[in-house]
Amino acid sequence: MSWQLFVAFRYLTAKRREKFISIISLISIAGVAVGVASLIIVIAVMSGFDNDLKEKIIGTNSHIVIESDYGVKPSQEIIEKVLNTKHVISASYFLNGQVLVRSHENVTGVIMKGIEPEDEVRVNKLGQYIVEGELKFGANGIIIGSELANRLKLKLGDSLTVISPAFTEGKAFKVSGIFTSGMYEYDMNLVYVDMRKAQELLATKGMVSGLAIKVDDAFNVIVTKRVLHKEFTFPYVIRTWMDLNRNLLAALKLEKTVMFIILTLIVMVACFNIASALIMTVLEKTKDIGILKAIGSANFNIMAIFALQGGMIGFLGTLFGTALGLGLCWCLKTYRFITLPKDIYYIDRLPVNVEIRDITVIVLSSLVLSLLATLYPSYKASRLDPVEALRYE
16 A cells, blocks of 8 residues: 555544544535436436337337338248348338228227238237237238227227228228237327238238338347348338437437436535545645655645545445445336336336446546546645645644
């Protein structure tokens, strides 16, 4: 242990004549701990919401879609070309169109998606989202979201009418399944029908909207997209699930960044307390500083003593805050003592996801701010004139 570290440790732990300075040091440690713990908990909860939302988006949509404004003519050649692309697991044709659904006196607009059930379950989690009935259409079956079912007061086996531009008088369907994805927009505005029924209702003459593709890594779709771009040029358009939800993902990222900046201010306030404690310590230890400089201690050594003292305060606060934050995150994840209204958030607990990268950034930010807070008091201590310090002693 260097003598500078030894002196700094003694200054931090020794009983002072001025108890007030010790109290400020304790408040500084507590302030840093509270700030770090708050950052860890909030960022972990926001990461949990972020991951939960992404899982719901990926579960309802495919990872990549190949579309064309002019429609796509289904062929085995296209399927084989896609399946032979590296990282691609499966593919399925789909047909989207806007229609009206009517039940008794209730009418609402939705997106109708024509699918092949046996292929659709390979590109998303629709089969897992079915809460009533099954993913089968039969003669005139339709699968609707739980929110739409509640709004139109429909149950399994009930009938509804689908109105499209090609069938203005409407076509009768029977509810063969109800799904719940956890996303209000999907559960309210999306219905599924058999591909041939969708082609008939939308009068597409055998054409489809595009091809849905599933890859082996949903978060590494850019590489596959670039390869597909070389195979499918104009008039095809290739989009990933990130492209289709760009605004939402950008908003989540911005919100997480803003919360990090705002909560970092708590740590900054605690760092001001560190600076205050060091300034008063310098005033209290004026005689000691004068003696050290009189026996030959360099300015750098004096500066190091108080910088180390402030650094230890910041380190202790960061250590206790990290332990407290991780402990509370574990409690939230394990015991779930905070409940949420499921009809609003579609989940009944706080989703907590602790990421090592986030913890590292928080800890490093806290330590850097703590060290920055020591610069001015340490510099002033190093510039103290030993003659002035010892004149009245």
